[in-house]
Amino acid sequence: MTTRTHPLRELFEAALALEPSDRPAFLDQHCTDPRQRAQVEALLAADADETEPLPAGAVDRLAEAIGPAKNPETLPAGSRVGPFELIKVLGEGGSSTVFHAVRDSEGATQHVALKLMRRGLYSPEAQRLFGREQRALVQLRHPNIARMIEGGVNESGLPYIALELVSGSTITDFVRTRDLDxxxxxxxxxxxxxxxxxxxxxxxxxxxxxxxxxxxxxDGEVKLLDFGIAKLLSEDDGENRTQMPAFxxxxxxxxxxxxxxxxxxxxxxxxxxxxxxxxxxxxxxxxxxxxxxxxxxxxxxxxxxxxxxxxxxxxxxxxxxxxxxxxxxxxxxxxxxxxxxxxxxxxxxxxxxxxxxxxxxxxxxxxxxxxxHKGGVASTVAFLLAIFSALGIALWQARIAREQAHLARSESTRANATLGFITDLLKTASADLPKDQRPTPEALVEEAAKNAREDPDLDPLVRAQLLLTLGEIARSNGDNADAETLINEAVERERKLGIAPSSPEWIAAMVSKGNLLHSTNRSREADALMQALLPDLESVDTEGSVSALMLYGVTRAYAGDAITASTVATRALAKAQRVFGPDSPDAIETATFLGQLCSNLRRYREAESILEETIARWRRLQLPFNEQFARSLFHLAVSRHRLGKLTEVEPLYHEGIALMRSIQDGPFHRLSQGLVGYALFLTETERFDEAQSVLDEALSNDISVYGKDHVSTAIAEDTRGALQLAMQDPATAEASTRSALDVLQRHAKAAGYEPELALAQLHLARIKLAQRNYNEAASLQASSLPEFEHRAGTRGAELADSLCVGGEIALARGDAPAAMAQADRGLTVLQGVEVPPASSEIPCRALRANVLLSQQRHEDALVEMKGAIARLKSTNPEARVAMTGLLLQRSRIERAAGKTADATNSIAEARQLAANPDLLSPEDRTTLQVE
CATH class of the missing domain: 1.10.510.10 (Transferase(Phosphotransferase) domain 1)
Known part of the structure; x- marks a missing residue:
């Protein structure tokens, strides 16, 4: 049995990381040579001597003075390692030295952290293993992981790794210096x-x-360094397997x-x-x-x-x-x-x-x-608070009754009946009962509804209002069937009582019914209900009238009437501020509704301004972090995404999704809005695996809450189809998108989801185009176009997308003039969009370039490609797959123009991005010569 001898530096640095009390046991195990142990202990003693601190590089000199162990000399500034020029040493360890290094490429300077190993890779097998691990690490992309750019072996056989250069402090220093709680x-x-x-x-x-x-x-952004580097260096050769483990x-x-x-x-x-x-x-x-x-x-x-x-x-x-x-x-x-x-x-x-x-x-x-105080308990608390509120109103009414003799008998009876109802109900939730026997919120609602119907002492109006409140609670729990039964019963009881259309009671009932209709894919019915109520709202300043105006604004937006939607929502906010006060919770919540509506109408700058202010006020006033707050976070995330503020998007989705999950254990009907929006962001930034995971959760959630035959489930399914197409899996994408399309064709019109139906048709047209089924692709694109043209004011980007797909189909059929006309019209439409998305503009420019190439107008085509590439770099620099596709398209134009050297450089630049070949189009893989 041979005794392993570890390098002096590795022993010293490994021991230095331990507590002083743990070092002897470590050295007993790893340092059996008495002379070497004395050297390590001398180094540790020198390090502990605060009167003589060690500068960078002193470990090597001290080790040399103490004993024969000697590390290779550090390369001087200006030396070259592979394509990189060394600038300065950033740090030294037992197995490597880290340099700040630069590489110049086509006039651009790339700064990296270059890790140069101290031990070489000399055998072909060692270099093969190194290359294999390197390729795996280059593919690892995550915003919180410092990415590996490339690796290689220099002329001396020493491996090097170029990593993203990160400027920051260790997480422990960061929380200390920022005094984080x-x-x-x-x-x-x-x-x-x-x-x-x-x-x-x-x-x-x-x-x-x-x-x-x-x-x-x-800025508080986390970056993990050296991911997988230990593995990269552990399989180089048999000799290195006997060295100290890299940890x-x-x-x-x-x-x-x-x-x-x-x-x-x-x-x-x-x-x-x-x-x-x-x-x-x-x-x-x-x-x-x-x-x-x-x-x-x-x-x-x-x-x-x-x-x-x-x-x-x-x-x-x-x-x-x-x-x-x-x-x-x-x-x-x-x-x-x-x-x-x-x-x-x-x-x-x-x-x-x-x-x-x-x-x-x-x-x-x-x-x-x-x-x-959230989720089911929150529903119970809300339920009990509503009942107590009813009790308070009733007692107030009893006081008024005492002062007004002509109302005394009826109001006193109402108050006493309400008090008795509450007392009986609360007995069912007695704290004396064992916990597993106390009723759930659903059971309380069921019991309360039964009592409200059967209690002979309840005033008829109190009975109707209690049923309406119970219906609202059932809807908040996602139990739409029971909610509809209770709300309809309450409305019918109020109708029989002859309640005036302008009364607060009737308006509240209509708003409850309208919200239920809208949330169950019957937006057209909700719109008609609120429109009929509109004449009675102007003279009424109540919470219900504010809610009615805001709901009408939403249903108008779903009907494609952006002007009326915005006008009505602004009136609702003004009424809320007048009724409740500018800083009241009701006014702030109404402002968030207006911000969300602006987001839905694609007025992203206005949405960001409103939501940014109201969210800040919400936090400052410490209002409850409820689902309305979470929805506001989602809409602010969408607005900032479309405004190109990509670094500010993800934290909003994380906070909103975490809040929605905390509101209710298990499936929750409000959760998928955030999940689908987040998945779209992840897809556009090419974090496909993460997007797939998020969409899986969204679909599972919607299927549990709504079932498969629902527009919300269909939207998540269609989003998954778009993701699968982006991942170059058209067959799977077709199955997902057809499933979504089947549901939307049956329900979209009644639910006010015609744009989503048109979007699914457009997605399927893209899929059939990728499969070269041009006839079906053309039919689907033509079906999508009228809806986007009808809603061009708010759906201009989608209209441009549809035109671009139509142009691609025309070009594939050999009709270059028609393709150019579609591309030009698409770009013209985008000029009228408040915030033209790069994801719509770039395909239009790429289409124009391909048309110009077919017409042998090579220089004009290259101008278009220059614009498309510049737009992508400025808006989504991490989109390596998309950028690779544009560079390879440029190379094909350059080759056709006879610019062979330029084409070779474009292909080299594309290869340097190291995009996953499986995510490239077949044409791009051919250009890259990837089998």
């Missing part, structure tokens, strides 16, 4: 987990997660330290160490099994402590303790199944929901359920 730290950590989970789904494990590999920029012991899982199998659970363990450090300031994986909260009272005050803001033990004790300990379980199978599950528990904790790490118990889940 506990919730902010958890949110930041959740972003880290989601990034790790995305890499795991790409079958890449980090293997060395630690604070120095998790940077946060000045930091202080953050390594037990199986990693013991040389066991490396899995995603290894990264979960490191995340647990990091989370413990973020919340306590200490590494809580000393093997004692102590809870993180127990560390807080015994802080050592070490310089690395990240705790500045005092964190109470009570805020960590319980759920956070359980989460960290689950992540740190010695048995990998007992840890979180994925980093995504860990992130999910953090999100659940932030939302006040039960976490999976906590031992299950009825009391625990009940306590969390009640503390949240």
């Amino acid at each position: 506990l919730r902010a730290r958890q949110r930041l950590f959740s972003v880290v987990c989601l990034a790790v989970d995305a890499a795991h789904r790409a079958l890449i494990v980090h293997r060395d997660l630690k604070p120095s590999n998790v940077l946060v920029t000045e 930091t012991p202080a953050y390594a899982a037990p199986e990693q330290r013991d040389g066991g199998a490396i899995t995603t659970a290894t990264d979960v363990y490191a995340l647990g160490v990091l989370l413990g450090e973020l919340i306590t300031g200490e590494r809580v994986n000393d093997g004692s099994g102590r809870t993180p909260s127990s560390w807080i009272s015994t802080q050592s005050g070490s310089e690395r402590s990240v705790v500045v803001t005092p964190i109470a033990r009570r805020h960590v004790r319980g759920d956070l303790d359980a989460i960290v300990l689950k992540a740190l379980d010695a048995d990998p199978s007992q840890r979180y199944a994925s980093a995504g599950r860990l992130a999910d528990d953090i999100e659940r904790l932030l939302a006040g929901r039960p976490v999976s790490a906590h031992p299950p118990s009825g009391w625990y889940r009940t306590r969390k359920f009640v503390l949240r």
